[in-house]
Amino acid sequence: MNYQLLFVLSFVLFVVGMIGVAMRRNVIIVLVSLELMLNAVNILFVSASKYLHTLDGQVFVIMVITIAAAEAAIALALVVRLFRTMGMVKIDDLKRLKW
Amino acid sequence: MELNVLRYIVLSPLIGFLINGIGGKRLGHRAVGLVANATVLISFLIGVYAFTVLLSMPVNERLLTDTVYTWISAGALTIDVKLMMDPLSVVMALVVSGVGFLIHVYSLGYMHEDRGYARYFSFLNLFMFSMLLLVLSSNIVLMFVGWEGVGLCSYLLIGFWYEKDSAANAGKKAFITNRIGDYGFLLGLFLLASSLASKGVLSLDFTAMAGHVALLSPAVLTVIGVLLFVGATGKSAQLPLYVWLPDAMEGPTPVSALIHAATMVTAGVYMIARMNFLYVLAPTALEVVAVVGALTALYAATIGLVQNDIKRVLAYSTISQLGYMFMGVGVGAFSAGIFHLMTHAFFKALLFLAAGSVMHALSGEQDMRKMGGLRTKIPVTYAVFLAAALAIAGIPGLSGFFSKDSILAAAYGSGHTVVWLLGFITALLTGLYIFRLMSMTFYGESRIDEHTAHHIHESPKVMTVPLIILAALSIIGGYVGVPRLLGNIFGWHDSDMFVHFLAPVFPVVPAHKMPVAVETWLMIGSIAMAVLGVFAALYVYVTKRMQPAKSAAQAVPGLYRLLLNKYYVDELYNAVIIRPLMALSRSFLWKFFDVWIVDGTVNGSAYVTEWASARLRKIQTGDFQVYVTIFLIGVFSVLAYFVLR
Numbered sequence: 001m002n003y004q005l006l007f008v009l010s011f012v013l014f015v016v017g018m019i020g021v022a023m024r025r026n027v028i029i030v031l032v033s034l035e036l037m038l039n040a041v042n043i044l045f046v047s048a049s050k051y052l053h054t055l056d057g058q059v060f061v062i063m064v065i066t067i068a069a070a071e072a073a074i075a076l077a078l079v080v081r082l083f084r085t086m087g088m089v090k091i092d093d094l095k096r097l098k099w
Numbered sequence: 100m101e102l103n104v105l106r107y108i109v110l111s112p113l114i115g116f117l118i119n120g121i122g123g124k125r126l127g128h129r130a131v132g133l134v135a136n137a138t139v140l141i142s143f144l145i146g147v148y149a150f151t152v153l154l155s156m157p158v159n160e161r162l163l164t165d166t167v168y169t170w171i172s173a174g175a176l177t178i179d180v181k182l183m184m185d186p187l188s189v190v191m192a193l194v195v196s197g198v199g200f201l202i203h204v205y206s207l208g209y210m211h212e213d214r215g216y217a218r219y220f221s222f223l224n225l226f227m228f229s230m231l232l233l234v235l236s237s238n239i240v241l242m243f244v245g246w247e248g249v250g251l252c253s254y255l256l257i258g259f260w261y262e263k264d265s266a267a268n269a270g271k272k273a274f275i276t277n278r279i280g281d282y283g284f285l286l287g288l289f290l291l292a293s294s295l296a297s298k299g300v301l302s303l304d305f306t307a308m309a310g311h312v313a314l315l316s317p318a319v320l321t322v323i324g325v326l327l328f329v330g331a332t333g334k335s336a337q338l339p340l341y342v343w344l345p346d347a348m349e350g351p352t353p354v355s356a357l358i359h360a361a362t363m364v365t366a367g368v369y370m371i372a373r374m375n376f377l378y379v380l381a382p383t384a385l386e387v388v389a390v391v392g393a394l395t396a397l398y399a400a401t402i403g404l405v406q407n408d409i410k411r412v413l414a415y416s417t418i419s420q421l422g423y424m425f426m427g428v429g430v431g432a433f434s435a436g437i438f439h440l441m442t443h444a445f446f447k448a449l450l451f452l453a454a455g456s457v458m459h460a461l462s463g464e465q466d467m468r469k470m471g472g473l474r475t476k477i478p479v480t481y482a483v484f485l486a487a488a489l490a491i492a493g494i495p496g497l498s499g500f501f502s503k504d505s506i507l508a509a510a511y512g513s514g515h516t517v518v519w520l521l522g523f524i525t526a527l528l529t530g531l532y533i534f535r536l537m538s539m540t541f542y543g544e545s546r547i548d549e550h551t552a553h554h555i556h557e558s559p560k561v562m563t564v565p566l567i568i569l570a571a572l573s574i575i576g577g578y579v580g581v582p583r584l585l586g587n588i589f590g591w592h593d594s595d596m597f598v599h600f601l602a603p604v605f606p607v608v609p610a611h612k613m614p615v616a617v618e619t620w621l622m623i624g625s626i627a628m629a630v631l632g633v634f635a636a637l638y639v640y641v642t643k644r645m646q647p648a649k650s651a652a653q654a655v656p657g658l659y660r661l662l663l664n665k666y667y668v669d670e671l672y673n674a675v676i677i678r679p680l681m682a683l684s685r686s687f688l689w690k691f692f693d694v695w696i697v698d699g700t701v702n703g704s705a706y707v708t709e710w711a712s713a714r715l716r717k718i719q720t721g722d723f724q725v726y727v728t729i730f731l732i733g734v735f736s737v738l739a740y741f742v743l744r
Contacts, residue, residue: 018731021724021727022724022727022728022731023724091723091724092722092723092724094721094723095720095721095722
């Protein structure tokens with residue numbers, strides 16, 4: 001099995017997600033990118049678990065998925081509230097909360 | 100010998116102070132007066148008891164002690180709260196508590212209508228506590244506690260009528276002037292302690308020090324002696340720190356009698372007599388004491404000649420008489436100085452209390468130009484005033500004569516001719532100023548305005564009885580120390596009992612034997628001066644109705660103004676010390692140091708915080724993606740550091 005390919009895939013997905021979080025302006029896209037980063041890590045965990053012949057990585061993955069589900073639920077709820085109160089989902093318009 | 104009742108002499112007035120100080124307002128006049136007087140009477144009676152115990156002991160073992168507890172224990176040095184009573188302390192303790200008690204009784208009448216009745220008596224009791232502690236303490240540190248305590252009470256009682264600006268200011272002046280003197284005293288105390296410690300003597304007990312001061316070099320002893328004397332000039336109102344005493348007359352008159360005439364101001368004389376073992380080894384310091392005393396005696400007497408306020412004349416008279424006492428101890432005649440201290444306590448307390456009685460009769464009038472002819476109107480006050488005036492003038496047979504004469508004889512006999520001459524001239528001035536006061540107050544025609552004249556009345560019994568007792572003491576108080584010269588004439592060979600009684604305390608002064616003829620002429624001389632002063636005053640102020648005094652004032656207006664304005668010393672101190680100090684405080688300490696350094700530090704730290712925050716908060720843009728980017732940069736930097744290390 002080509003573990004190297006899996007590690008590269010994980011890395012690429014993570015970087016794509018990272019750029020998405022840092023650059024995209026739509027809150028929903030930012031959240032999707034965040035999920036992408038989490039799943040990139042999940043791929044890394046699973047493949048490393050297989051590679052190292054331990055189960056630790058797979059246990060972590062289950063935990064990450066659980067937390068990601070909770071996070072997604074809360075984040076989407078916030079996005080819905082955001083749209084209802086401000087009429088938009090542009091992340092750089094949220095600066096009004098500063099100071 | 101231990102005698103454990105000594106502590107109650109000191110404690111009794113303190114208890115009175117606590118009772119009247121805490122519960123005075125609720126107790127009512129009668130109880131307050133009873134507590135205050137009883138506690139002082141108890142002190143006096145225990146003092147008398149201790150005195151009889153002392154008399155029953157062999158002459159050279161007359162020392163009672165009472166160790167209460169250990170106060171300071173630092174390494175090898177221990178300082179106890181320990182009282183002692185030797186012939187010197189017993190004289191002081193009896194004078195302080197005895198005269199103090201009479202003044203307490205007098206105050207019952209004098210302060211009767213005052214709102215601060217309880218406050219007055221609690222302060223008076225606190226003063227008695229401090230003063231008795233001062234004279235009974237067995238080491239110099241505990242004595243300093245009493246020394247400061249009497250200063251505090253002096254301040255509190257001068258400013259007793261604090262609603263009056265002048266009284267409040269006089270209190271402050273007394274306190275600050277005393278502080279300057281006490282600074283010298285403290286320096287002397289520190290130098291004494293450290294130089295004794297360097298010789299391995301770790302005790303500040305008087306008896307222990309007496310045995311060891313000879314170890315120190317004469318130069319050190321002289322410096323210590325002069326520094327301690329600086330403290331005495333403050334407390335006992337000598338040149339140059341006397342300025343507070345005339346102003347202290349703002350206080351109630353019994354306070355002037357008790358604190359500023361009979362007891363507290365003599366603390367400096369007592370201190371020097373107590374430290375006699377040090378001063379005899381430092382002749383230069385003793386010389387300073389004698390000269391300052393003599394100059395003060397003459398200086399204050401000249402001012403007393405022209406003052407018009409009855410209490411101020413007496414204040415300058417007190418300064419002058421204190422000068423006599425310092426003259427006495429300064430020429431090495433310690434017992435003569437203490438003798439004068441005692442007789443002075445009698446007649447000066449009487450003069451003040453009688454002056455208080457005059458003011459009481461005249462609804463508070465203090466200006467002698469508005470008195471006159473009171474002889475027949477208040478006869479008791481007049482009679483006691485006359486006794487005191489004759490005593491202070493040094494008329495033979497009264498107490499002041501014996502003590503003043505022994506000081507002058509000692510000054511001449513020890514070769515201090517200049518000091519003697521100053522004292523001799525002062526004897527004339529004393530007769531002059533005191534009978535000027537008598538004439539303006541009691542003789543001649545009345546210059547009292549009609550309204551006041553209508554109310555003239557003799558004081559109540561509670562005031563006149565202490566006056567009469569003090570008058571008796573002023574007359575007979577001197578017979579405990581009749582000079583041997585006079586005693587011999589009447590076939591009384593141990594006539595100078597006072598000197599014998601104090602002899603164990605004081606060092607044997609090299610006998611300065613004078614030929615009998617010289618001593619006789621000295622005595623005749625001082626009698627002549629006193630009588631001359633008295634009759635000159637009576638002639639000028641009664642027979643000629645002040646006319647010669649007025650023309651003299653017109654003949655030398657400059658001198659008159661100089662004396663009337665007290666040599667402009669207050670103005671001089673104002674210009675040389677107070678104004679520059681105020682200017683320095685205002686311009687440097689306040690406008691620069693306080694505003695720029697103190698406020699600057701506080702406000703500056705607040706300003707710097709605010710300035711830095713204003714800049715730091717710019718980082719918080721609120722832009723989520725900037726945060727993320729910075730966070731990622733941070734994460735990668737840390738990773739890079741660990742990986743590439």
